[in-house]
């Protein structure tokens with residue numbers, strides 16, 4: 001016997017006592033009458049839609065790029081300081097881009113923002129991978145007396161540098177980065 005069974009027939013919203021056979025919606029804390037449940041559903045649906053209203057793509061993009069830049073610096077800095085290429089730290093990029101899109105965009109949430117966030121995160125991951133690989137290459141180059149790589153080499157060389165440290169794990173890390181960047185500006189489901 002649970003105590004909550006003592007008053008299961010009073011609507012939580014309008015406090016009206018429900019007839020024994022009256023249809024109702026049961027929730028964790030009690031029941032709603034059909035009319036109140038309908039109104040609450042409509043209100044939740046309205047709030048859900050309003051998340052995607054007034055999206056400011058330029059400002060959201062600026063936020064994403066700023067977040068991405070911070071994430072890239074964090075991963076690159078971590079790698080250069082510790083001399084350990086730990087790809088999982090790249091996840092910071094996905095979180096930073098997603099948060100940048102969300103915050104500078106005024107906490108709007110929309111599918112378009114998710115696409116924007118994922119696109120910026122992909123580019124940021126590429127830039128960070130290049131910088132990390134370049135740093136490792138240059139460390140070895142200095143030791144062995146090779147010529148070091150410039151900060152912005154020609155494109156074919158950029159691709160060579162990206163291929164240098166590539167491993168199947170990078171795809172996993174990119175996947176986690178994309179997951180975070182995609183998830184953060186996603187509209188919240190209320191209904």
Ligand SMILES: [Zn+2]
Pocket residue numbers: 011012013014015016032033034035036037
């Ligand atoms: Zn009610």
